[in-house]
Amino acid sequence: MIDLRKQDHLGVTSSSKDGDIHNKDAFLFLGNCPAHRYEAIITDPPYEIGIAGKDWDCKKLRIDVLAYQFHRVLKPGGNVFVFCSDFQFGDWYRELSRYFTRLRKYAWCKPDSRGTNKGMFQESFELGLHVCSENAYFDMEDRYKNYVVAGKTSGNERMMPDPDEEWSTKKGEKTLHPTQKKLSVIETLVTALSKKGDTILDPFAGTGTLGVAAKNLGRKFEMVEYGFRNHIAAWDRILGEE
Template sequence: MPQIRLYNSDCIEAMKNIGDHTIDLIVTDPPYNLGNFMKNRDTNLSKMRDNFFGSAGWDDMEFEEWEKSMDTFFKSSARVMKKGGTMIVFMAIIKVETIIKLAQKHGFYYKTTGIWHKTNPMPRNMNLHFVNSTEAWVYFTYKTRTGTFNNDGAMFHDFVETAVTSNGERKYGKHPTQKPESLIQHFVELLSNREDWVLDPFMGSGTTGVVAKRTERNFIGVELNEIYFEIAKSRIEGENK
């Protein structure tokens, strides 16, 4: 059985418990810091969903504060990452340039920026403008220009298409930015091997942990919010029972 370690803690503090250069893959979805930006736009988000991320309290930092926190995250990630390890970071497109700059500062090699396309997005303001159906992901390797890539000779595009998270994956509780398991499994299987160590420092509701356990990877997950931590813990423990 895979080894699973979960921390209900700030990710920087929790990562101090991880040994140097022991992580093979980081797949994570940190705060995009769009709360204040979205509140000032005519999106009606708060009216359309009762768990709008902009009201959660963790997505409304001043830009300089957010940038500093992400810089610390990449510094901590560099310490725990193996040479040749891989990182996938989901991020708002308008923040990608900042993320690349910070990651490169700490030894991560920028590979590409890809897109996740949601086939069934919420039709917010569909009569006013284009419906938002995409999110970006940024692909890095650490200290090398290549890493694990289990493509078996097949061609993989930098465009991943799935439905949004199903209700079945929310049975333990809802998270406002929860990613579907099929999306995360795409990256975990392609960029790591069985018995590798996978880390998600912004675990949320635990999707990366569920996928890591299912695919026989060891997993370390960190989530600050106690409610989401308990959801993640229940989901990961319930996998394969």
């Protein structure tokens, strides 16, 4: 019997009343996507740093292509938020500034981040970039001046492989997805950058945190995830919220 969890890619789509998850290549999906489809894009693409030796995080990311496609599929007045590594930040800023007039840095502070670096300071933040046009929507019912978003990077929220699966004990491989974001962080972004009923795209969905946040907050979602195991995990999370 074939264990579908170990299949790299099957090209399926899982659909619900709240949104869809596509097991597809993000670049191909974006290339075939109609223009002006989404009110917001909130995503966490690969960082290109080879974390835990993962192949998907070692390949060169075509940030120029993604910036163009994000602008093309976004509705006028929409928002884009991208998590990125520090050495990617300049590329994201340069490419997105070709299409958007407002760009703001964002730092997710992680005071409870785990691990030690002997002889070094502990790195405890991740960068993000919020871009939009002059007339973009922003939640004015809450105030975000000097706003600090902090939270653990691991713990009960991190998804584990199924009990009968073999998994590594290497750094970054003790959970199903090594860079899963905290739900409250994504919910903050969803609230700030979209209205109820809006549709949000995440073309690098991982284990589906954006979909859970969107559903919790009355938004629609469309997510793309190439890894079939992550696709299953994301869909299980969405069904678990029913």
